[in-house]
Amino acid sequence: MNDRELINAALLWHTxxxxxLAVGREKRRLDAQLKAGGEDGWSLQRSxxxxxxxxxxxxxxxxxxxxLRELAKACARQREQLDVADVIDLDGAMTLLAAV
Structure with a gap:
């Protein structure tokens, strides 16, 4: 498991x-338009x-x-590579340091 596979899994999930979210926003907009009513022809199209x-x-x-399941698997494989790791806090950013 390398970083590229982890990044790929994260990007797939994010996309x-x-x-x-975009389709959900559009559906909520259409729901609001249907609830408000309006012209019959447009109402059927909106439906x-x-x-x-x-x-x-x-x-x-x-x-x-x-x-998300693939990302979780990739994270688990990446975590296995860091058998014993120290966690440090630098200016509010958490950082994992691989054990040597």
Missing amino acids: AHARR VQQSEAGRQLTELKLRELAA
């Missing part, structure tokens, strides 16, 4: 997380869009959870 956003949100949640 999935950001996409899920279809809301349904599609809900489906996408469910799919993205599953992808995010899968990416």
Whole structure:
């Protein structure tokens, strides 16, 4: 396990997380528009869009959870390399020092 694999797993999770948040924002916007009512033709279109956003949100949640599981595995493998480590606090930033 190297740092590149850990970074890749973190970036995959972050991308999935950001996409899920964006779709969730869009779904909430559509929910608010439907709740407010409005023109009948647009209401039907918004209802279809809301349904599609809900489906996408469910799919993205599953992808995010899968990416999070991979990140957790990568973190565990990385942690195994640091058998005995010291934790120090420098200006509020936590740092792991590998044991020699």
